[in-house]
Amino acid sequence: MTHFLAVVLFALFASTVFGITMREKPKSMVRYGIYCFVLFVSSAIALSWLMYLIAR
């Protein structure tokens, strides 16, 4: 398993739970779940690049 795949799976599972528990209507659950997933993955990518540039 690659680190990125682990991040994607983590984001998928956590976003699903966040979406269901933090919103009331199904439509807003899906929207919030997608929002969390995108934030998880994009912040992981951004932080990875930041750490790569710091380590150079």
Place this chain on the structure above:
Amino acid sequence: MAIEDTKNSAAAASAQTGAYKGFVYLPLIAGWLVPGAGHFLLRKWVRGALLSASILGMFVLGLAMQGKLYANVHDLLDLLGLAGDLGNGLLFVVSRLLNLGADQVQVTTADWGTRFIVVAGLLNVIAAVDAHNLRTGRKS
């Protein structure tokens, strides 16, 4: 007008609560012991199935990555890890009884696995509290 709205929402919440019978804390306890069970008790089948699949998936992946199950508390961080693991309810107990999970983290993926197991427990607690909120009518 505002008072009327408040009365209407209180009536709606009370009607929602009245739809569920039995011990108020049952969905909370069932949801903690078995992921998704609290929502199944309240007949929220799809939500329960999704929560169950997510939490079980995260826990099983954690074990597959040779993640550690906390059993002893040597320092404060271990205590936090144990608290997170206990959130998994029966999954944690059964896994401990079957000696699943690594005793020590030896490979990189095991470290990720340990986090997966802890986070699965924390997500399970959130799901159980959500089931309790549905039961009491705080959430529709």
